[in-house]
Amino acid sequence: MTTQTSQPAAVAAGRDIRRVPGIGGLALGCAAAVLILLWVGSDGYKQTLVTSAATYALIALGMYVPYLMAGSLSMAYSAYAGIGGYAVGLVSAKTGLPLAVAWLVGPIVAALLAVLLGLVTRRLSGFFLAAVTLLFGMAFTAFLIDAEALSGGSGGLGNLRPLNLFGWTPSHYQMVLGSAVVVCVIAFLLDRLRLSPWGVIVRTMRDAPRAVEAAGVRVPVLNLVALALGAAIAAVGGGLFTYSAGSITPDTFTLNIVFLAIFMPLIGGAGTPWGAVAGAVIAVELTLNFPAIETSGTLLLALGVLVIMLVAPRGVVGYADKLRTRGWALLRKEPDRG
Amino acid sequence: MTDLQLWLSAVEMGCFFGMLALAYYLIHVGAGFFNFAIGPYAMMGGLCTSWLVITYDLGVWPAAATAVAVTIGLAALTELGVVRPVQKRSGGGELPALVAVAAVLFAIQQLAGYVFGYPTLPGQSLATFDPVTVGEVTVQPSSLLMIGVALLSFALSAVWIRSTRTGRLLRAVGDSNRAAALLGLPVNRIRLIAFVLAGFVAALAGILFAPKAGVNSLSGLAWSLSGFLAVVVGGTGSVWAPLFGGMLLGLVEVFLPYYFGGQAHVYGMLFIALLFFAFKPQGLFVRTVRA
Amino acid sequence: MAEEILLVGRGLTKRYGGVTALSEVDFELRAGEVLGLVGPNGAGKTTLVDLISGAQAATAGELTLRGSKLTGPASRRARAGLGRTFQYPQLALELDVRANLLLGRAARRHATLWQMITGAFVGALRPTGAADGAAVRAIANELGIRDLDREAGDLTLGEQRLVEVGRALGQDPLVLLLDEPFAGSDARGVAGIAEVIHTVRRRGHAVILVDHNVDLVARLVDRIMLLDRGRVVFDGDPRDCLASPQMQSVYFGSDADDDDAGDGSPKAEVQDVRS
Numbered sequence: 001m002t003t004q005t006s007q008p009a010a011v012a013a014g015r016d017i018r019r020v021p022g023i024g025g026l027a028l029g030c031a032a033a034v035l036i037l038l039w040v041g042s043d044g045y046k047q048t049l050v051t052s053a054a055t056y057a058l059i060a061l062g063m064y065v066p067y068l069m070a071g072s073l074s075m076a077y078s079a080y081a082g083i084g085g086y087a088v089g090l091v092s093a094k095t096g097l098p099l100a101v102a103w104l105v106g107p108i109v110a111a112l113l114a115v116l117l118g119l120v121t122r123r124l125s126g127f128f129l130a131a132v133t134l135l136f137g138m139a140f141t142a143f144l145i146d147a148e149a150l151s152g153g154s155g156g157l158g159n160l161r162p163l164n165l166f167g168w169t170p171s172h173y174q175m176v177l178g179s180a181v182v183v184c185v186i187a188f189l190l191d192r193l194r195l196s197p198w199g200v201i202v203r204t205m206r207d208a209p210r211a212v213e214a215a216g217v218r219v220p221v222l223n224l225v226a227l228a229l230g231a232a233i234a235a236v237g238g239g240l241f242t243y244s245a246g247s248i249t250p251d252t253f254t255l256n257i258v259f260l261a262i263f264m265p266l267i268g269g270a271g272t273p274w275g276a277v278a279g280a281v282i283a284v285e286l287t288l289n290f291p292a293i294e295t296s297g298t299l300l301l302a303l304g305v306l307v308i309m310l311v312a313p314r315g316v317v318g319y320a321d322k323l324r325t326r327g328w329a330l331l332r333k334e335p336d337r338g
Numbered sequence: 339m340t341d342l343q344l345w346l347s348a349v350e351m352g353c354f355f356g357m358l359a360l361a362y363y364l365i366h367v368g369a370g371f372f373n374f375a376i377g378p379y380a381m382m383g384g385l386c387t388s389w390l391v392i393t394y395d396l397g398v399w400p401a402a403a404t405a406v407a408v409t410i411g412l413a414a415l416t417e418l419g420v421v422r423p424v425q426k427r428s429g430g431g432e433l434p435a436l437v438a439v440a441a442v443l444f445a446i447q448q449l450a451g452y453v454f455g456y457p458t459l460p461g462q463s464l465a466t467f468d469p470v471t472v473g474e475v476t477v478q479p480s481s482l483l484m485i486g487v488a489l490l491s492f493a494l495s496a497v498w499i500r501s502t503r504t505g506r507l508l509r510a511v512g513d514s515n516r517a518a519a520l521l522g523l524p525v526n527r528i529r530l531i532a533f534v535l536a537g538f539v540a541a542l543a544g545i546l547f548a549p550k551a552g553v554n555s556l557s558g559l560a561w562s563l564s565g566f567l568a569v570v571v572g573g574t575g576s577v578w579a580p581l582f583g584g585m586l587l588g589l590v591e592v593f594l595p596y597y598f599g600g601q602a603h604v605y606g607m608l609f610i611a612l613l614f615f616a617f618k619p620q621g622l623f624v625r626t627v628r629a
Numbered sequence: 630m631a632e633e634i635l636l637v638g639r640g641l642t643k644r645y646g647g648v649t650a651l652s653e654v655d656f657e658l659r660a661g662e663v664l665g666l667v668g669p670n671g672a673g674k675t676t677l678v679d680l681i682s683g684a685q686a687a688t689a690g691e692l693t694l695r696g697s698k699l700t701g702p703a704s705r706r707a708r709a710g711l712g713r714t715f716q717y718p719q720l721a722l723e724l725d726v727r728a729n730l731l732l733g734r735a736a737r738r739h740a741t742l743w744q745m746i747t748g749a750f751v752g753a754l755r756p757t758g759a760a761d762g763a764a765v766r767a768i769a770n771e772l773g774i775r776d777l778d779r780e781a782g783d784l785t786l787g788e789q790r791l792v793e794v795g796r797a798l799g800q801d802p803l804v805l806l807l808d809e810p811f812a813g814s815d816a817r818g819v820a821g822i823a824e825v826i827h828t829v830r831r832r833g834h835a836v837i838l839v840d841h842n843v844d845l846v847a848r849l850v851d852r853i854m855l856l857d858r859g860r861v862v863f864d865g866d867p868r869d870c871l872a873s874p875q876m877q878s879v880y881f882g883s884d885a886d887d888d889d890a891g892d893g894s895p896k897a898e899v900q901d902v903r904s
Contacts, residue, residue: 073433
């Protein structure tokens with residue numbers, strides 16, 4: 001990644017916009033978002049696709065921090081997204097508070113739950129962690145069905161109040177736009193976070209936790225912080241989806257989404273958070289908007305993941321980046337020859 | 339239903355989980371990791387049999403034989419096509435292997451859904467004799483077969499591991515794939531045998547269990563978790579340990595919903611997982627390591 | 630001159646089951662002192678480093694750093710002033726050299742829970758800092774590490790060790806523990822590490838240098854501790870150590886001190902590089 005290599009130069013170059021960490025990804029991401037929004041236009045179904053893609057992207061971005069930066073695969077993200085969604089549903093149905101509060105409460109509750117689960121599973125890693133967090137996701141769904149008084153049981157919560165931000169009620173299209181903006185902002189910030197000292201410490205935890213501990217950072221504690229951050233981001237996604245869909249049930253966020261979210265960064269490229277976003281867009285395109293062989297879209301995705309894992313482990317974004325680096329190298333050589 | 343009938347049900351469930359755990363055990367001993375695709379193998383066995391019988395009017399036995407062959411093929415493909423190349427590239431790290439088997443799990447689910455359809459199909463019973471009544475308990479032929487085949491699988495595995503050359507090599511290879519390769523042991527062949535046997539056992543388990551509640555393309559994930567839990571609870575100390583773990587989970591699966599309502603077994607599973615993973619991750623039966 | 634005593638170990642013992650890896654080790658380390666820790670494989674060198682740094686819990690014994698007890702997990706001890714490298718380099722192999730060097734410095738700003746939480750937000754908003762860049766470059770220069778953009782996984786073992794030493798130096802530790810820093814190093818690597826040792830000493834801090842290359846260690850240290858089967862068998866001047874009967878016995882068998890005592894010291898040419 002060129003952004004990584006230009007890290008100290010960013011300081012020396014001062015205000016040079018090209019040297020702002022993460023700006024390249026942001027520019028590409030925004031350009032892609034604009035193109036997608038142009039393609040969507042006023043088509044209602046395509047707008048739903050965008051909110052779905054944004055939700056998938058936010059769940060994958062949430063997982064990005066603990067899974068690809070810190071190297072621990074927690075799979076309870078259906079629960080975290082669900083909390084974000086139920087926060088919107090509950091604030092709307094059971095309180096008189098402004099709906100915007102849900103986006104504050106949901107992520108915080110999800111983060112706290114992630115910390116709790118992280119504390120209980122702090123000694124686990126790999127297969128054991130994956131199994132427990134999957135079981136937790138199942139138990140959470142069971143809980144939502146059981147706790148009818150709170151969650152509305154298997155019927156879920158519906159009839160949401162419209163969002164009111166200081167007197168402004170966004171239209172459906174503005175919500176679609178807003179979710180795309182939220183995704184771009186969070187991906188950009190995560191990309192910068194990855195390059196920051198915090199990101200360096202967290203990413204070192206993955207390969208060399210002993211070194212992090214020996215440098216003075218308590219690894220289990222930082223792990224909890226990473227899990228909490230990831231859960232909060234996924235909860236934002238859950239909230240967005242629930243608001244756009246107008247309702248939430250225990251089946252809204254299934255374990256299927258968690259599996260997809262593991263694969264999205266693989267498809268897009270694990271090197272940067274934008275890879276997760278790209279993967280989310282591809283996943284939605286294949287699973288929800290593939291008219292030719294609708295039912296097999298997910299199968300195609302699953303097989304694609306296997307192929308990518310074997311053939312192009314850096315994913316789409318990583319592959320494009322390699323091409324770009326090569327292209328730059330060629331371009332730089334041209335003037336010399338001429 | 340009498341209490342005794344519940345116990346029978348729990349034993350049957352336990353045998354099913356035990357067989358899944360045995361499949362985990364074989365791959366874990368031979369290849370040193372947990373193959374989460376075990377549940378989907380079992381689903382494949384059960385669903386493929388039912389689909390062949392229902393769609394093509396095939397006899398149960400040829401259908402089951404085809405399903406077992408397909409599942410064994412999938413298991414071999416998992417090792418040859420996915421796990422081995424990924425592990426080779428990543429140098430044996432745990433996370434890449436985990437993500438790879440998650441992808442396999444997901445792909446088999448989708449493949450089964452695409453080919454066999456998404457609705458739940460009724461299981462096909464291999465045994466056709468009448469239910470046997472012992473006192474107050476009615477034993478379905480499918481239950482009898484499940485229990486019998488499970489015990490037989492465990493017995494044969496135990497004999498195989500203890501008294502054949504390949505079986506003994508399995509242990510040697512599994513302790514350290516790299517060290518075994520340096521010693522010139524046929525690591526790849528042994529690993530493949532472990533995967534094939536696991537696929538066979540899992541497919542059999544799926545076929546025998548399907549009559550109990552039917553099977554659909556998404557049954558595999560929950561079965562994967564139950565089997566994993568059973569092998570963790572039992573431990574990998576002896577071939578029979580997974581059966582013990584399976585029995586314990588069978589009791590949980592049957593009695594918790596009976597006493598505490600429909601979803602209780604899900605909470606119970608989570609509770610057991612947390613309990614064991616936190617305090618006894620090596621399981622109840624630990625293999626004594628000779629220094 | 631009576632320099633301040635920085636680190637004191639008393640009765641440090643480590644048992645694994647019935648095996649005693651380290652038995653009743655006592656030592657003192659003064660400010661500005663470089664202590665060599667030598668001994669054959671399995672003598673307990675790395676175990677001692679692990680007990681000091683907190684990577685392993687001691688079975689018995691206690692440590693004090695500048696008069697206060699040194700306890701708890703490795704991270705707490707690091708914050709108290711310990712820095713270390715590992716026998717097998719522990720680097721983030723997919724990160725570049727710059728990021729690996731930054732870790733030591735960055736860790737100091739992420740020590741408490743509050744700093745870890747705010748660090749995520751600060752990091753996202755302001756990923757790079759001028760001071761960090763300059764400090765990392767200074768450390769790289771001192772060690773002679775070039776090309777900070779390479780991935781750590783592409784480095785040779787010797788280069789990886791240099792990066793580890795640089796990372797530990799970034800913590801500005803009171804006591805720097807170097808566990809076999811020379812294995813796999815070339816002449817330039819050795820020079821870089823020697824330079825670091827001098828820097829730390831100049832700051833009035835201390836170094837514990839572990840290696841089994843006794844000749845090399847003897848040239849760089851003020852004092853040598855010789856370990857054998859978990860016990861300290863010699864503690865004193867490096868030159869005395871090389872000529873000592875204990876040295877003979879540890880490295881050339883137990884009868885060496887009877888028969889071959891007159892045969893002289895091991896082929897060490899003690900060349901004092903201390904200023």
